[in-house]
Amino acid sequence: MVVTEYSLIGALLRFYPDTIEDFKEVGMNCVGCQSSAKETIGQACNVHSVEVNELIKKLDKRING
Template structure:
């Protein structure tokens, strides 16, 4: 199983777990297809969008785990 951290690249997350896209969209990260955003870490994106990196990392890992069962 893959574990997402604050240093994981958003593009990598979307490639291995596309079901996580709604979690990014919910917090205002609407340009997921943009080359710049796909190369950001989760932490960098959360800083730009003034969101909690810990909360998003937790949610992403929960989504991935739920979809692997």
């Protein structure tokens, strides 16, 4: 799977539930909330002041090896 800043967090967590660890690692502890289901990675990074490329790298490594 290709992870981009436009990927929906809800879809990512549905298909790759272990990615929640990557979100928590960068300080996004509320990824289980309802609003995150329709939020993109880019939007969440903006709200939480997280570097989007850093998170995408972590997610890509976990999903694609």
